[in-house]
Amino acid sequence: MMCRVLVVDLDGTLTLSRNTYELSAEALLALRRARDAGLRVVLATANGLDFALAIARYLGIRDVIAENGCLVYLDGETHELCSGDMSRVDGAVLATGAVAPSPQNKCRRFDLAYVPLAADALERVRSAVPPGYVVESSGYAIHVRPAVVDKGVAVAWLCERLGVPCFQVASVGDSDVDVGMLRRTWGFAVGNATPAAKEAARVVVERPSGLGFREAVDIILSGGACTP
């Protein structure tokens, strides 16, 4: 086995499918096998940090990338990779009337999440947001954040801190917000991932969401990933 770090998305990757929050039992068992085999597992999610830390605790994961890379929790310390005040952007997004704020926004810092209220919500938010910000859908929410960071930038930052080259990192994801990390690592897209995630990944597995994550872990543990 060549991979040393496994970065895993949450919603749509550890869940039963891309339209539920229910965790997949197969994915949880695969996660444990990966950790027991000595891989350092990192949760990388669009969710807020407090929420992600709570989930990570019950998944047995210590290191967390939250807010699509804007916040990284490593060895008990929180690192901010984004900066600036999002209130003006938040006001412009809400003024479109195309979305409602996620309940998590009151405890989010730089990546704000919104629930779409209209079929064209993504386009309307994109046209309302000033340059320098990126608007992406995770399939669970619309996210707006400073354009300088994504999950891939955060993974690269983490690898630097851990002293692990990115080619020894595997990642598994399902949506457009995972494209950056899938590109920078030995990326796996689950079988029901978005076209952009599949295009960015090195491997697209057959099975969907949690079963697809298990498939990726089996490939990693059999030495079929992170090879030079």
Ligand SMILES: O=C(O)COP(=O)(O)O
């Ligand atoms: O919070 C979301 O919108 C989805 O989160 P994810 O990055 O774990 O898929």
Ligand SMILES: [Mg+2]
């Ligand atoms: Mg996801």
